[in-house]
Amino acid sequence: MTERPKRHIKDAIYETYLGRLQRGEISHEDRLIDLAIAEEFAVSRMPVRDALMRLTHEGYLESTTRGFALPNLSHPQILEIFELRRLLEPRAAALATAELTEADLDALAAAVARSEQTLESGDVEALYAASEDIRRIWIMGVPNTALRETILRYIAQIQCVRLATLHDAASHQTLVDFHRQMVSAFNGRNGAQVELLFLRFVLAGEESYRRLHPDS
């Protein structure tokens, strides 16, 4: 199964670890050592090094003197990314509105249903998973590749931040509310409404973050 993307070893390793990073499967304690990963894939250090260096340059990892690890974003850096999101995501979501298929909308509704259920269960991990699914669905519908890639780039970098804010009850409720409105807006194929909704969504996310991290 891991040998699906097998054109080049380094690409296979890159995609494997990109997926693990985007799914939040790497924690801050983990140290990614090229030699260890090379052993896992039964290859030499070189393709692993290529993949890790690429992930580092893209901002997913940080190169330390002792292996690669998740980067520790500073408070201002995170606020900078919120500004980028504010500029890009509303327009991107609006562009995706016309592109989403019926299957996409069904999957979206299903993910939002799972999101709503977490209000009762309190299952933060399920909320996180549903939230990721929802975002993945609409982002994949963005027709502008350059825009989509740019969004995907910084999304993974602030994954850790998101996971933290989800534990807050008020943020949890707000997030689910937005999820519900997204279904409605996307189903209505109303680009302008989607654009406004996503602007409010990003602003609400930033506000949640600022409220929970008043430092600096």
Added chain:
Amino acid sequence: MTERPKRHIKDAIYETYLGRLQRGEISHEDRLIDLAIAEEFAVSRMPVRDALMRLTHEGYLESTTRGFALPNLSHPQILEIFELRRLLEPRAAALATAELTEADLDALAAAVARSEQTLESGDVEALYAASEDIRRIWIMGVPNTALRETILRYIAQIQCVRLATLHDAASHQTLVDFHRQMVSAFNGRNGAQVELLFLRFVLAGEESYRRLHPDS
């Protein structure tokens, strides 16, 4: 002089060739061969490979079966980048408005003066150089690092497109007009005015491009 950025060989080579690419010193006919560059720097292939692969992943180069070369952007890809510019540059320039120093404004005025002179001389290369200087000045004033890096990333990719449109007389006049207005807007420290100006600027650039490349 080439050994100024000497922390790591690969970084030095990366920065050297990034500069050459951003200054447009690499043409479409050139083939960058790691072995040849390694000889030029008197190092092995590895750090050169690292640098070229990094430039490739960032979109500055394209990896072919026969060396690395400038990528051939397709028509839709270029239009996608114009959309990104439309979303980011107005806000970025507005943010830079408050950050530019008096020295920056002086340099800006000087560069615009050089731009104006090309209206008489018709020196396209000087226009290109002035245009790059102007952009470099305001972009370096953008306080949001993530935003600035994102803009810099795609700027270099469409360098070839810019160079092409400059040969058009109407575009030339339009460009110089915008340069004049930029000086005025930045000097007035009017963020809203700058934002609107840059939105019109990007739109005008896109319009010029569409007019000169009606294909597809």
Added chain:
DNA sequence: CCATGCCAATCTGTATACTGATGTTGGCGT
């Protein structure tokens, strides 16, 4: 018991060697 300095382990950066894929050229056949 704690501080300081040295040593060893660890991991990345760089060098060299080999392999495989792809394009190119020249020769052969029609």
Added chain:
DNA sequence: ACGCCAACATCAGTATACAGATTGGCATGG
């Protein structure tokens, strides 16, 4: 002459080996 095929050349991907740097531990001394 023209087209096809095969041998060759070129260059990126991968493997292995070595060097340099930083960190953590251990020992020694206060």
